[in-house]
Amino acid sequence: MTATAERPQTTIFSRPKSTTGFWSWVTTVDHKKIGIMYGYAAFAFFVLGGVEALLLRIQLTQANSEFLTAGAYNALFTMHGTTMIFLFVMPVGAAFMNYLLPLLIGARDVAFPRLNALSWWIFFFGGIFLYSTFIFGTSVPPVGVDGLGGIDGNLAAGGGPGSFNFLASSPDGGWFGYQPNAGPLYSPGTAMDYWALGLQILGLASLISSINFIVTVFNMRAKGMRLLRMPVFAWMSTVVAFLLLFSLPIIAIALFMVTADRQFGALFFAPTGGGDPILWQHLFWLFGHPEVYILILPAMGIVSEVLPVFSRKPLFGYSAVVFAGAAIAFLGFGVWAHHMFASGITPVAQAAFGLATMTIAIPTGIKIFNWLGTMWMGRIRLTTPLLFAIGFVAMFTIGGLSGVTHSIVPSDWQQTDTYYIVAHFHYVLFGGAVFGIFAGLYYWFPKLTGRVMSEKLGKTQFWLMIIGFNLTFAPMHWLGLQGMVRRTWKYAPETGLEPWNVAVTIGAFIIALAIAVFMFNWYTSKRRGRLSGLDPWDARTVEWMSPNPTPEYNFAVPPVVERLDHFWHLKYDEDEEGRAAAKPDMDQILSDIEEEQLNPRAPIHLPNPSYFPFFVALGIPVIFYGIIYHTTMWGKALIVLGVLITLSSLIGWSTEPLEEPHSEHADPDEGYAHEPAEEVMPS
């Protein structure tokens, strides 16, 4: 990185200069700014997905409701699932990893800062591409397909009066896109193409960032930060990166096959031409099951950071927690067919996959008992982050237990396609992942802003959310066992399902209220929250040795790590009875660290911002729009245009050095000053 240039560099664009404002965000390669953008984008999609869920709930509150047509209902549950999984939980995990992974391992940035910006922009354009289906897409009912005659009219998304007509352009084949329903015969129109190609773009973003994080963890750790001294969140990020690395190519192939079927007349999944729809299910779930661990493991990592800090005890069984995380990932590749027990796979396969599914409970149980062991006999401080972490453990355990019931095949046959399944996966993904995400947001908010979020509002949000959550999803267990089926827009009054459905809808709106409280808390705390100082939580890990808000260079002096929980050991000694005792000069130690970290002794080389990641990413959706309309002149022109944008930007990228030679030395006064709280947020 210190190579001197032999001659002036010529590139397409001059080097971006701005350090604040719009262009600084477009051109940044700083992992923290990228993390913040990921976070805000993911949260915006969370709100969209939430609104979609509320519309679904309004429809289901009454028996035989006419609020939505069947087609609009299909569109909404498809986009709700797709949004929450690919545009909320995955990118919010990426937000945490981006912001925190380098800090947790004591590094100044990720291994490939520009690739990091590239993954973010590809994700961003992928999300826009997917949602642009509401403007450009078409979802027309199949015409003249046998067996659909009677309900044809209702299948048109915009069919009935008073329906949401813009949903006529939305994908409606479910987030799982089962074939042949989502194929060219039963889903003509372009909406499912937007879905398949949109996921393809999002997968590309995740693949690039997984490579980046793996190399970062293996090559960028601070001195002394051995692998088994890394915080658990860094470990879980690594495991997630490997899961992404090995599962994304499979869904990429599956989605390419769908696109080949839909756009170019291939016959992979068309039963009429000999294609095999079950193959889609295998490929989808071979990705899809590792995917659920991709969603939950970051939250497990967050909780493993939060519980020890607020229990004032080290994590119970650190290495067991780490290895259990890795074991979950390994087993996660061998259980996919438990999503397919009702698809006619052989009894031997059912037994094997049922047993394999049960073994997942072992590493998961190890983790849960280790979290309980961490809190046991701890001196607990019931702060908002800890409340959410406890909420995670409790709700995730319920979801995990109902998950074990699915591994018993005859029981699963009863539960398949009922609300019991919906209850299960919301307990693990909302009660689990989302509670963990909120624990992390409250815990690490000071790193972003130098301020602490309001505890009063935080606790209000927690209690609203845990009540609303259980009111929403607990009754779905019994609704499902009573036979209420998923993905169906109506139920008859004589089924007696209405009372619990009313409760569920009330719960859903309480969750919405909790999210509103969170947004208000975030907004006000960012401006007027209590200042956090260096170490607001009496934390254990080295990211808290960097000042709050985090300076651009992370660490003026990178930590030299001597053991697990290095930061905590700087502050505490053992007394005669072997108990932890704060060092008498703890305040002095902390202010020395802050002083040291705030004042770099010499200018710090950081990668320079660049225009190219943005423009390389910009070309990709253009190509994909072209593929959807490839039969027209415009489509072909778009493909050529997109390839030109991406290729020329790649050439510019490869001729631009990561770091301008000696740019800092030229003007040493223009150092990396400690940024005030307001400027850390995008404006």
Place this chain on the structure above:
Amino acid sequence: MTDLVHGEAVDHGHPEHESTEVDNRKLGMWVFLSSEFLFFGALISNYLIYSNRGGFEGVYPAAIYDIPFTSVSSFVLLMSSLTMVLAHNALSRGDQNGTKTWLFATASLGAVFLGGQVFEFTEFIVEYDMALTTNPAASAFYVLTGFHGIHVAIGVIMLLSLWGLARRKEGLSEKAGLNLELVGLYWHFVDIIWIVIFTVVYLLSTVPS
């Protein structure tokens, strides 16, 4: 801890890391290629599933393979791995002329292989009437070998870019040597995948009865 607080031992800007001692970019390429194995693994599995299934209408790919022809083009692609190694070897000896020659040879052999694939596809479509839309086995064949071809084409573009850089007066720098190694890793990967495809898809395929 004294080190930490007083910072004397730490240089500015380029701290020591715990690391694998493998260059970031090289490690990144290895990690990427490990993902690519799954990519082609899924494609080859698809092909095997469909090509072993009987009862499709139209021509099966296995019925019309021209094994002698594909053997020759496979040989050409394998030889390109040899020339790739020779290019790398030449650069590490500081032999700029040799680097140029062997880089161009590798790209050319890759291009010859691609030409062979274009010829093969054309023959299958025109002579034997087997298109992407004929049956699932044909779909799987074209998507598998098509994606391999795209990988070869990207490799050829990267090789030609390196060749272009090597043709400048100053030749390839030591820093670019790593680029050449990265392209080499990718190129060998593409070749290894072809060995699997040629064996499993071409040589071991039979038409199901």
